[in-house]
Amino acid sequence: MMKKGAKARALVTLLTDFGGNDGYVGIMKGVMLGINPAIKFIDLAHEIPLHQIAAGAYILNSAYPYFPAGTIHVAVIDPGVGSDRSILLCEAKAQFFLAPDNGLLKFIFHNHRIDRVIRVTNPGYFLPAVSHTFHGRDIFAPVAAYLSIGHRIENFGEWTSDFKRGNLPVLKMTKNSITGEIVYIDRFGNLITNILPKALDIVPGGAQFWIRIGSHQIKGIASCYANGGENEPIALWGSSNSLEIALNQARADHFLNVNYGDEVCLEWFDDN
């Protein structure tokens, strides 16, 4: 039965590490369309490095603010499938989030100060036979589809405050430095950090600063990729508004030999 508000929920995004080879994502969509033929799907990403929950969490966080109210986000990066890990469902900013309890939703929990979520346990919403290896098809897909036709989130299980909130990387500040880290590396090899513009409020007015990453130093902040010369990494404010290190038409990660979690340090002379 179609419930009130169903139309507004007919948009489902999918974020997995299933790749494009095996048909797994297509199968999930088939299951959902069997329940609600009106669903429109948006693929966020399916080529996430296997089991890289942190990358998936980052992408979901960068994407959901751009989706309309009622959107249902289904994230299945789930190395614990078939174990006793829970599946979580919550609502924030009038959107819905469905994911394993493994930190994939850590930014959602943080941004919206969520302290209670639904643990999905109602088998009435699962496929009749639940496999040990493909909950994307057997649980996530039908749950998202029933949600899309207006079922209330509390129908799918029980409220819990016992779930993995995950840790967000924090900045380390001294009187002449701000140290963040690489939180995402995109397809272009651009290095996205957790340093936001407001962090620079502590830089004394007029102070020149430089950015240290690996054994490299970058002076100041550029305004676009094309500003960088060959073999000359630049720093700029990226699309998520955070400090990004890039190489014009080349991969900064390879050039600088850095990876997820590596330090990025903004420094200035402390003349006072």
Added chain:
Amino acid sequence: MMKKGAKARALVTLLTDFGGNDGYVGIMKGVMLGINPAIKFIDLAHEIPLHQIAAGAYILNSAYPYFPAGTIHVAVIDPGVGSDRSILLCEAKAQFFLAPDNGLLKFIFHNHRIDRVIRVTNPGYFLPAVSHTFHGRDIFAPVAAYLSIGHRIENFGEWTSDFKRGNLPVLKMTKNSITGEIVYIDRFGNLITNILPKALDIVPGGAQFWIRIGSHQIKGIASCYANGGENEPIALWGSSNSLEIALNQARADHFLNVNYGDEVCLEWFDDN
């Protein structure tokens, strides 16, 4: 002209080896939408290893049971494009299947005991100029689109019982062993076999069994991927319900150095 039942057929899945680089899949969709703007597309897979018909057949078989009645499945892994190979169209389980006559539909034929199919020969349903190299665009796409608006399958050609049925791998049984083979290797390197639970009915009650693959032995059957230790392959009942060999968070195919068609042998002591 829109025929009766057209709405129920507006779902088209696509399975190809065209990849995501060249625009070929998008072009097929453009052709279809020009004929029926209401089509909804589901991409099953497009990164199938080039010309690997067996992998495509496996994926289609794992996917179609999860799609609603009226779905049209278009599979174009077609190394014989432009030769005199036929294009086949059939109906099974109230779904439609369109593919080259090269074994891609072997599971469909087997599962549903299909002994007659349509050979697609009616050029009235093709694009005006049919190329030698891209029948996906020139034949498959318009045929699927006209099918989606309710044209009957016999309009597209003539019935034939002369087509490639393909061979399904069969189990070899002895009094103390069941030997199957690897029928699919997924993105995670999981090895999917053709051994189904019911095959184990011949194992004597209470008998301990082990699984031999390559030079490796696996004891018993685990319940989820996370149960496996590092460098310790496990066996479990996979998402297609068949026996699957996996390595927790790593590739079993590389670790065991095995490939498509390699033997997987379930053995037990015959005490009787």
Added chain:
Amino acid sequence: MMKKGAKARALVTLLTDFGGNDGYVGIMKGVMLGINPAIKFIDLAHEIPLHQIAAGAYILNSAYPYFPAGTIHVAVIDPGVGSDRSILLCEAKAQFFLAPDNGLLKFIFHNHRIDRVIRVTNPGYFLPAVSHTFHGRDIFAPVAAYLSIGHRIENFGEWTSDFKRGNLPVLKMTKNSITGEIVYIDRFGNLITNILPKALDIVPGGAQFWIRIGSHQIKGIASCYANGGENEPIALWGSSNSLEIALNQARADHFLNVNYGDEVCLEWFDDN
């Protein structure tokens, strides 16, 4: 407000070098659906080699003739993002084209003799905060979405005739040869040239010709891929109707050690 003709424009194609890893394409779609929930998306290609504008231009050219009137094509291969490069919008064959001013639309301009386009400058159609690095999200997506609900192209900026028309590769003819070049290499390693059938009108009737590529000679023109033997490249008329060099079930580009822009020469004996 929905404008007249809006329905006819609800089809949007996307062509980018964003890949499937980072969520960038999904974010663009989220932005568009927030403005026009009725948009249907077709992904042309997202795995284009980074910054390869020529490949993108080729794919767009091979695809758009197969899309219905009203389609909006959004192409974002944009190494100059954030610099002062312009964004162009034009209409041709009742379809719309939105792309950076870097040659991506060169075939459209050429095929339709376009001498005026809109330079997109009206910030009223952009997201409130325009980043330096992701105009796909901040400019292209909302512009395409407003276009899809019927806004007129001249609303988005001003007419200009000052834009990069781009150069199409031209054939060199002698009395016993036609020299073209490789303009695209597809996923299968097939080499697509700019030699069209009509170029062969200058070949004397009955003259035998051969095709020289790298250090290799190919005799005559085959009718399908399957005609080629192992390690025996063939030439055939490809799906875009141009001369194509291929290897049956293998990569011609690797076998012949050739690349974009390399010469392909059709020669014959000049007996007169």
